[in-house]
Amino acid sequence: MFRRAILLGCSAAKTPWSECSNAQLVDAVKSRKISFYGLEQALEPDYRRAIEVRREVVSEIASQQPEAKKKQSALHTIPFENYDWNKVVGQNCENIIGYVPIPLGVAGPILIDGKEYPIPMATTEGALVASTHRGARAITRSGGCKTLLLGEGMTRAPVVELPSLEEAGRLHKYCNENFLSLKEAFESTTQYGKLNSLKCVLAGRKAYLRFRATTGDAMGMNMITKGVDKALSVLQQHFPSMEILALSGNYCTDKKPSAVNWIDGRGKSVVAEATLLADVVEDTLKCTVDSLVSLNIDKNLVGSALAGSVGGFNAQAANAVAAIFIATGQDPAQVVESSMCITTMSKVGNDLLISVTMPSIEVGVVGGGTGLAAQRGCLELIGCGGPSKESPGTNAQLLSRVVAAGVLSAELSLMSGLAAGHLLSAHMRLNRKKK
Structure with a gap:
């Protein structure tokens, strides 16, 4: 578990370290x-x-x-x-000197697929929880939101090198024609991991193999890496000259913005939508449906396109994702890809139809920081603390739906504040405490 430490030797008498003074x-x-x-x-x-x-x-x-x-x-x-x-020791952190407390708030509850859920959010940004709460309240007043899990699968993409272009071509063909044998090797290493697909792309003699697998209620990086390692050993039996350059070749893509995650997805791909009644938009959000629809085009679509954004067609998805991730023990670095989102708004009759589409929400309810007391408490508050025994994977799916609903709430409220011209005044009121 640790690098070897000398167990005895505090003094000439070889006193155990536990009996020595701090000095x-x-x-x-x-x-x-x-x-x-x-x-x-x-x-x-x-x-x-x-x-x-x-x-x-x-x-x-x-x-x-x-x-x-x-x-x-x-x-x-x-x-x-x-x-x-x-x-914590041996699992979450090394060279420990303490911990950093972060304020924890709760937005909602919000009605998601007919059931109410709180949204725990750990943040130091004043107005974020209040704004998300306002959005959740408006959505719930209008009948709640619906979510759709489009697909799921954690990915890992090792990079390998072949001695010739011809050999690289043979590897490419083998991967396309022998998926089942690689799937068998992969799944022999795990109880819950199920390999769904393998995509092989070439860059000269180098091959990038994007393995995609469901991982139960775990976020699944360790699980899929172990399975990939086994699958590569099978490949090497058929291609002994293949050199494994790295278990991760960045075609995964983990903790970095990428088009492949935006297009093909990674983790959970979720859509959340709600129809906001016109009077709720005016009474609770203090703006109009028309102003929201127009602003969404100008800001989230056109503005983001001019910026050359990849997956950033939203107002503040990362804000809600980061706060929920920290509260529930997720990997904060994966906010990068998990917050990729396109927010759409349209007028239906007199009402507002709003949706967020998020192809790469990377969450789990076991492993990592999810076992720490406060983080586990936040998961239990939602109702997804630990793995589901009846239907493995459904608790992590629930968390991804809550994340998407939280983003939907935050998007709705911020865009309303911008449309009404209230953003600055709200932040000054909630971010600037009078001395």
């Missing part, structure tokens, strides 16, 4: 008898003390630098007490 442990780290990284192993299972000692080491280092007092006092503002470090 002695700090000296041991400075003299490299214990690695900075290995404090948890040396003091296991007292992880809290390991963190306390590491903070003292950091404090001593800071004391020798310019503005020492300021840096040392800064450490005192970073909490580390009253936290279950057993769930």
Whole structure:
């Protein structure tokens, strides 16, 4: 689990590290008898003390630098007490010195597919939760929103190199004609992972193999990487001269904006829509249907096209996605692709039809940060805490629907604020506390 740490040696008598004073442990780290990284192993299972000692080491280092007092006092503002470090060590973070509390709010509840759900949001941006709450309230007043799961599948795309173009062509053909054998190899490594497709593209002699698989209630990066590794071993039996350059060749695409995710999807592909009654638009959102439809074209469609945006045909999808991701223990770096979204609005009779289409929502309810107490609490608040025993995968699907509904609410409210000219006044009121 950790790099090897010296387990004994606090003094000439070889006192166990756990019986040494903090000062002695700090000296041991400075003299490299214990690695900075290995404090948890040396003091296991007292992880809290390991963190306390590491903070003292950091404090001593800071004391020798310019503005020492300021840096040392800064450490005192970073909490580390009253936290279950057993769930973190070896899984979520290394070289731990504490945790960063983030305010948690809740928008809604919002009516999604006939059932009400709260939307937990962790953010430091004033007005975001209030705005999303207003959008959710308007949607619920109008009968709620509907969601559609268009497809799902986490992807991983290794890059391999062949000795000749002819050999690369044979690999391309083999992948197209022998999917079932690769699927069998892939699925032998996992209980829940099911390989749905394999797309092979060439760049000269190099081949990029985009494996796509459902991963149950997990976000699935580890699961699919393990399966891909097994499938590659089968490929190498048929192509022994094939060199695996990397298990990820960026054609996946993970944690980066890309057209392939926008077009083919990654994770959960979800559409959410609602019909807003004209009187709700005017009473709750303080604008008109016509002004919203017109502004959506000018801003979210034309403006984003002029900017050359990939998947950015929206007002603030990333705002809602990031806040929900942080609250529910998702990977914040995957906000990049998960917030790709096109927002559409049209007038139906006198009412407003609004939708968000999001092809790449990457979420899970097991693994990663979802096991931490507060994050698990937010998932349980929604009703998707942990894997579904009856129907594996449905809890992660539910979370993706809530994310899409949250984005729908945030889009509706922000666009209404812009249409009515209220954006600045709302932010000044909620972002600027009077001293």
